[in-house]
Amino acid sequence: MKISIQTLVIIGLLAFSSTYLSAQDRIDKEALKGSMNYGKSVAVFGGSVSVIPPSDSAKVLWERYLDLKITNFGVPGAGFSSLQGKSLQQQVDEAGVFDIYILWASTNDYTNERENGEYTDYTEFDGYDEQKLTTQAGGINYCIKKIYEKNPDAIIYFFTSSKAFINRGAYDPFFENGMVRYVEMQKKICALHGIPVLDQFEVAGFNTYNQSKFYRDPIHMNYLGYQKLGELQVGFLAFPK
Numbered sequence: 001m002k003i004s005i006q007t008l009v010i011i012g013l014l015a016f017s018s019t020y021l022s023a024q025d026r027i028d029k030e031a032l033k034g035s036m037n038y039g040k041s042v043a044v045f046g047g048s049v050s051v052i053p054p055s056d057s058a059k060v061l062w063e064r065y066l067d068l069k070i071t072n073f074g075v076p077g078a079g080f081s082s083l084q085g086k087s088l089q090q091q092v093d094e095a096g097v098f099d100i101y102i103l104w105a106s107t108n109d110y111t112n113e114r115e116n117g118e119y120t121d122y123t124e125f126d127g128y129d130e131q132k133l134t135t136q137a138g139g140i141n142y143c144i145k146k147i148y149e150k151n152p153d154a155i156i157y158f159f160t161s162s163k164a165f166i167n168r169g170a171y172d173p174f175f176e177n178g179m180v181r182y183v184e185m186q187k188k189i190c191a192l193h194g195i196p197v198l199d200q201f202e203v204a205g206f207n208t209y210n211q212s213k214f215y216r217d218p219i220h221m222n223y224l225g226y227q228k229l230g231e232l233q234v235g236f237l238a239f240p241k
Helices: 005-014 020-026 053-066 088-094 130-134 136-150 180-193 223-238
Strands: 041-046 069-072 100-104 155-159
Touching (some): 053 069, 053 223, 100 136, 130 136, 136 155, 155 223
Parallel strands (some): 041 100
């Protein structure tokens, strides 16, 4: 039976262990060179989850296995809302031309109770109403529009907010008015624009049973947590769906 290169790579990525050595032994680097994203330049936008030192244990995997050239614009405290720190809107404004742009959602819009908004905020549907830039939705739409203005050939990927453990709403997808509403809005807007999404909230595998192993505080992962997340991100970036 013939097995595709993509299948072999996914099997290898799923076989990642918790140490770099065994990961190096198991990943077929030659197969990963077949990724359409191999060797590309990447701009990353986000809050602290995208830029704190432990996050390097995820990004080093991007570099090691996909030879990505990473420039990080993330700023602690940032959200998509224009009211939330040095927002992703501002970060995108400052960026130049890259092959790939990654919008890495934080928890900040949720934890600081910024308005979630509607998927139509700051789109052709409302005439690009700048008053909507204060919502998470408006901010996401702004970032996507601005990136395409900078580079019409841009590849954009979206990493959703990961689970946090500051309260039940930050990790329970069925809790009323929880963070999952913000994640669902992130995915809805990406569906509108045809942006591939890595749903880190749903598939990263973090929960109350392993929080102490993978998180250094209720919001931020430790080096081991970012390595676990990075393995998932490599699989997505190699063969995005």
